[in-house]
Amino acid sequence: MKTKEAPQAKRAAGILGGLVRKKGLIIALVLLVFLCVVGSAAGGAAASGANPQPTRPGLGTPPASEGSLTLTATSDQSFDPTGTKAWATVTKDGGPARTLRAHFIDVGQGDSEFIELPDGRSLLIDGGPTDAGEKVLSYIKGLGYSRIDYVVATHPHEDHIGGLTTVISSLDVGELWAPDASANTRAFEGFLDAIESRGIETHGASGGKAIGSGGAYSIQILGPQGGAQFDDLNDASAIVLVTYGQNRFLFTGDAPSDLISRACGSHVDVLKVGHHGSGTSTNSGLVASLNPTYAVISYGTGNPYGHPTQEALDALSGTTVYGTGANGTVTIESDGTNLSASAERDGTVVAGDAESSDSPGTPADAAATATTAARGDQGTAGGTDATVYVTNSGKKYHRERCRHLKKSKIPMSLSDARDAGYGSCSKCNPPT
Ligand SMILES: [Zn+2]
Ligand SMILES: [Zn+2]
Incomplete structure (x- = not known):
């Protein structure tokens, strides 16, 4: 479900105040980059666009290993990436x-x-x-x-x-x-x-x-x-x-x-x-x-x-x-x-497609996801109709992962897309 919603007004700065918001744009932002300041592991990654915060006022219990992205270590936590080490037979509480x-x-x-x-x-x-x-x-x-x-x-x-x-x-x-x-x-x-x-x-x-x-x-x-x-x-x-x-x-x-x-x-x-x-x-x-x-x-x-x-x-x-x-x-x-x-x-x-024909359906989902009112027949028998994707403004339909779907991505059946007059994208060659 990819509901397109209006961006909210700027929020008060706080834990996530480092996020830069540009009204009206979908910007690939850094949810967590502000954390990078506390750990060298994530240090240089994608830091542009955010204002690292030297402190995180309002955070809950700080990790035991403050200032690091490493885990809050306890005595029974030894990371074994191979998963081959014999495992403990007691829990942290000492129980079985x-x-x-x-x-x-x-x-x-x-x-x-x-x-x-x-x-x-x-x-x-x-x-x-x-x-x-x-x-x-x-x-x-x-x-x-x-x-x-x-x-x-x-x-x-x-x-x-x-x-x-x-x-x-x-x-x-x-x-x-x-x-x-x-x-x-x-x-x-x-x-x-x-x-x-x-x-x-x-x-x-x-x-x-x-x-x-x-x-x-x-x-x-x-x-x-x-x-x-x-x-x-x-x-x-x-x-x-x-x-x-x-x-x-x-x-x-x-x-x-x-x-x-x-x-x-x-x-x-x-x-x-x-x-x-x-x-x-x-x-x-x-x-x-x-x-x-x-x-x-x-x-x-x-x-x-x-x-x-x-x-x-x-x-x-x-x-x-x-x-x-x-x-x-x-x-x-x-x-x-x-x-x-x-x-x-x-x-x-x-x-x-086949299953939806005898199910109650999800009208709420459909309403939330679709400006594509044309797509009301998802329960169509047969199940051979491929799902393709259109954008809010484009004239073509696309495969799901086509790069032209950056701005919006509205699913619909191939037949609906054709009925609505969309042409097939020449870049991703969707089914026709
Ligand atoms: Zn999902
Ligand atoms: Zn997803």
Whole structure:
């Protein structure tokens, strides 16, 4: 969901006062660059455009290792990137080791994964769209957590950070990680406001950084590349690998398949499929290299994008596939060796167009995403109509990742695009 919204008036300077805002422009800004002043690791990356703040008044509990981007270290945190080290059998509280549980929360069309770490810590990756924030919050509370140690906002799209605003406004957050990217949407502004008002310690997410570890487990960021520029915000998606003993869970945000491949080229046990099952994020080459045992697709039935696509499902045909649209919330747990999966309900994941025909649909999403009133027939039987993208002002339709979609990106079916008189882009050669 990529709602285009008017930029808000300038906000009072504060924790994020370093952000430069230019009314009316979508500027690739630095959400977190102000942090760079505290750590040499992120030091020179993309610092232009922001005013580094020497101090961060109003921040919450400072990290133990003040002045550094390194983690708040405790005695049981020794980062083991190989994941091969024998793991602890006790938690930080001295209790018996627990399982790691990854909950792929059904947030409709969006993404949110809550991971209960085996030492009692927790990790939340994305919070779903704004209207799912309360659900995510109550789900986490229902598991008995009033604090989340690590939050990752994979990228600034509303279907990932919208609901995070509610969650981080209500629960204690240890630290928040997000890529160096921003959007001038109301959802993202609200997210920044919540970070600021809660004084949350924030870190730049880029490949090679370690979020945390606890002897048995580690949380690593594999992408995006530090300092990269993003034509498409999905490319900024933080790609996160959670390792517990011999088990590897890969979370991909909305990253495209080439960037996922670059970030991780070897087997994972569990793949959070990229971009809600879009064909841009999953292909047979990627699936062959990752060879996941379980794949989970997070999507809402009847979404206007045709997610998940048949192409992605075909690529995953040798994998046990769950989808939040078909199965509700999905939980996969690991004891470090063995995995087991469970879901809220039985159901088979089918491609978007076909599934939407017998679903209630998402009129709110459609209204929010579409100035394309013509697209009212997403449930069209057959499912062969490709999704293409147009801009607010252009006369052409494009493939999803075409560079001409910088300013706006409005999905619609190929047939609607043709009916509306759009021509095909000569640069990206969309289907005709
Ligand atoms: Zn998304
Ligand atoms: Zn996205």
